[in-house]
Amino acid sequence: MSQSYNRGLIEDFGRWKEFSAGMWAWIFHKFTGWMLIGYLFTHIAVLSTAIGAANGQMMMVGGEEVNVFTGTIQGLEGLFIVRVLEVGLLAVAVFHILNGVRLLMVDLGIGLESQDKSFYASLILTGAITVASVPTFLSGVGF
Amino acid sequence: MSTQQQEQPDTQEAPADPEMKGAESPQQERLEKKEQGLAEAESVDESDVEGESVHLKVFRYDPEVSGKQEPRFDEFHVPFEKGMTVLDALIFARDEFDSSLTFRHSCRQAICGSDAFFINGSQRLGCKTQISALQQPIRVEPLPHQEVVKDLVVDMDHFYDQMHAVEPYFQQEDLPEGELEEQRQDRENREKVKMSTRCIWCGACMSSCNIAAGDNQYLGPAAINKAYKFAMDEREDEEIKEHRLRILEQEHGVWRCQTQFSCTEVCPKDIPLTEHIQELKREAVKKNLKFW
Ligand code: HEM
Ligand code: SF4
Ligand code: FES
Numbered sequence: 169m170s171q172s173y174n175r176g177l178i179e180d181f182g183r184w185k186e187f188s189a190g191m192w193a194w195i196f197h198k199f200t201g202w203m204l205i206g207y208l209f210t211h212i213a214v215l216s217t218a219i220g221a222a223n224g225q226m227m228m229v230g231g232e233e234v235n236v237f238t239g240t241i242q243g244l245e246g247l248f249i250v251r252v253l254e255v256g257l258l259a260v261a262v263f264h265i266l267n268g269v270r271l272l273m274v275d276l277g278i279g280l281e282s283q284d285k286s287f288y289a290s291l292i293l294t295g296a297i298t299v300a301s302v303p304t305f306l307s308g309v310g311f
Numbered sequence: 312m313s314t315q316q317q318e319q320p321d322t323q324e325a326p327a328d329p330e331m332k333g334a335e336s337p338q339q340e341r342l343e344k345k346e347q348g349l350a351e352a353e354s355v356d357e358s359d360v361e362g363e364s365v366h367l368k369v370f371r372y373d374p375e376v377s378g379k380q381e382p383r384f385d386e387f388h389v390p391f392e393k394g395m396t397v398l399d400a401l402i403f404a405r406d407e408f409d410s411s412l413t414f415r416h417s418c419r420q421a422i423c424g425s426d427a428f429f430i431n432g433s434q435r436l437g438c439k440t441q442i443s444a445l446q447q448p449i450r451v452e453p454l455p456h457q458e459v460v461k462d463l464v465v466d467m468d469h470f471y472d473q474m475h476a477v478e479p480y481f482q483q484e485d486l487p488e489g490e491l492e493e494q495r496q497d498r499e500n501r502e503k504v505k506m507s508t509r510c511i512w513c514g515a516c517m518s519s520c521n522i523a524a525g526d527n528q529y530l531g532p533a534a535i536n537k538a539y540k541f542a543m544d545e546r547e548d549e550e551i552k553e554h555r556l557r558i559l560e561q562e563h564g565v566w567r568c569q570t571q572f573s574c575t576e577v578c579p580k581d582i583p584l585t586e587h588i589q590e591l592k593r594e595a596v597k598k599n600l601k602f603w
Contacts, residue, residue, distance in 0.1 A: 171374035172458035172466055173382060186432035190572030190585075191521065274570045277593065280586050283572055 189284035193267055200264040207257055214240060255305045259298040266290035364388040365400050366448040369412065373461050382459070384450075385409070391442060397451060398426055398437035401463075414463035421579055424511030427518070428463055429455055434515035434577040454518035470514045473531050477538035477558060483547050500545045507540040507587060509580040516574035516584055528563040532574035532584040535565060539587040542594065553598060560595040568592070 187195075221237035229239045244250045270286045273279055279286065367387040373379035387404040398416055405412040415425040419438045426437040429452040431445055442449065457465035487494060516532040517523050523531045530538075541547065542555040559565050565588055574584040 172460050173372050173374065174458050175382075175453075175455065183432055188571075188573060188576050190570065190576070194521075194569050194571045271570065274585075275589060275592070277586060277589050280583070280589070283570075283585075 189287045193270070193283075193287040193290075196263060197267050197271065200260045200267075203257075203260045204264060207260075214244065251306050255298060255302055258301050258305070259294055262297050263290060263294040266293055363391050365391050365395065365442050367400055367404060368448045368450045369401070369404070369463070370452040370459075371412075371462050372459050373411070373413075375461075385412075386448070395442045396438050397428070397430055397435070397440045397442060397445070397449065400442060400449075401437060401451065413461045422511055424513035427454055427513040427515040427579070429453065429518070434519045436513060436515070436579045439579050454514060456518050456520075456524040457514070465514075467514055469527070470517050470531070470533070471512075473517070473529075473534040474512065474537055476530060477534045477541075478555070479534075479537045479541065481541065481544075481547065482551050482554075485548065494546050496544065496546055500543075504540050504543050506580075506582050507536050507543070509582055510536055511580060513579060515577045515579060519573040519577045521571055521573060522567050522569055526563060526567060529567045530559070530564050532568075532578075532588065535559065535568075535591060536582055536584050536587050539591055542591065556591070556595050556598050559591055560599075565592045565595060 217240045218237045221235035225236045226233050227236050227239040228234075229242050234242070267287065267290045270283070270290055273286070274283055365388070367389060368384045369387060370382065371379060371385045372382040387400075387408055389400045389403045389407075392399075396419075398419060401412070401414055402416070405414075414428070414437070416438065417423040417425050421436050421439040424436075427434055428437050429450075430437070430440055431450055434454060437451075451463065453459045453463045453465045457467070457469070460466050483494065486492075510533055512533065514533065516536075520529075520532060523529045538555055538559055542552050542559070568585070568588045570585055570589065572585050575582075575586070578584055
């Protein structure tokens with residue numbers, strides 16, 4: 169056997185249709201975990217305008233002069249896209265928490281035989297909570 | 312397998328053993344469930360495919376023939392027979408159409424572990440997979456994440472290395488007195504390791520594991536399961552178990568497992584691999600956390 173053929177990773181992502189529940193759970197958990205980290209940084213960036221506000225920095229929002237903290241928050245909350253992103257953030261956080269609880273159960277060896285069902289349950293619950301949150305998040309911009 | 316077998320009735324069906332039923336041990340339940348599953352698998356449109364041909368798409372590669380160095384898929388149309396497995400179809404294709412078609416097989420009854428292939432996108436034993444339970448065309452490929460030697464034959468060396476890395480042999484030093492004395496295992500303990508003993512070294516689990524694909528040093532589900540069999544065996548002393556756990560808790564050991572359940576899903580012997588890996592993780596933590 170002088171030679172052999174390495175098929176590499178071609179059979180991985182191209183085969184997403186064949187992924188099982190546990191695999192999807194893993195992919196989504198990674199994705200949502202890193203999204204949350206990403207949000208953490210934006211969150212810190214936005215909140216840190218409070219430093220400027222504490223130093224008396226002001227800005228104009230809709231003809232009114234407000235401090236930079238309030239101005240930044242109001243400016244962001246006034247954008248439709250930011251509201252949509254907030255719905256997305258909730259979805260990501262809810263899924264991460266529900267699936268996180270599922271993973272903790274798996275770590276404890278509880279209910280291993282229904283690991284796929286608990287993943288589907290996390291998905292459905294995430295969907296339901298996200299949909300239910302839409303009116304709250306979009307009030308004042310879209311609705 | 313030849314065409315004369317057409318008259319032979321039901322040779323491949325699971326024997327309906329009356330003694331297996333009735334009693335209510337978990338094993339019996341499992342067997343019953345399995346038979347049900349088998350019956351379902353076999354009842355899938357059997358009448359539809361009967362008398363028709365099976366459409367196979369088989370991965371081909373041969374480094375020694377210049378025209379075959381570029382991997383490709385070959386198509387075969389094999390006459391269907393009741394109870395035909397993917398292995399049967401491959402054997403027919405090889406014997407009747409293309410004698411160069413290469414794949415490993417031996418027992419044809421899911422016990423030698425040599426014919427794990429990537430069939431319609433998942434790792435299965437050719438001899439344990441009913442054609443009637445699959446969608447056609449049936450795509451047969453070598454196991455992913457292993458180097459292809461030829462056609463469906465992959466290089467298993469790395470898998471075997473990992474299996475041996477966990478010291479898969481009994482290491483008890485203190486033997487019972489008396490020449491004819493045996494090292495007895497009690498029933499509960501035997502029951503605990505029972506499923507883990509069933510591994511046939513087919514490599515399906517390792518091939519399905521996304522972590523093993525990315526980390527070549529990861530022990531992999533089969534090796535960890537093998538270690539479980541010994542670590543959970545109460546006949547070995549506590550120090551030996553600790554030694555085993557030390558091997559398992561290394562960087563490329565149990566902690567690499569991300570509980571994707573891929574291995575558990577493909578294992579043809581229904582070994583609860585993820586469960587065993589998780590249990591060893593807990594054992595490793597318990598060993599290191601000694602407050603009491
Ligand atoms: C109640 C809330 C949360 C729960 C129950 C939870 C649960 C978990 C669990 C169990 C894991 C391990 C996954 C595994 O075993 O593979 C994990 C991973 C992770 N979590 Fe969370 N988590 C929560 C909140 C958060 C938050 C707020 C963040 C971000 C700021 C976060 C970021 C991450 C990241 C980055 C990972 C690693 C993902 C990876 O690369 O595998 N989590 N989480
Ligand atoms: S654990 Fe199951 S899938 Fe893995 S090698 Fe053993 S029999 Fe095959
Ligand atoms: S031929 Fe032995 S396991 Fe399939």
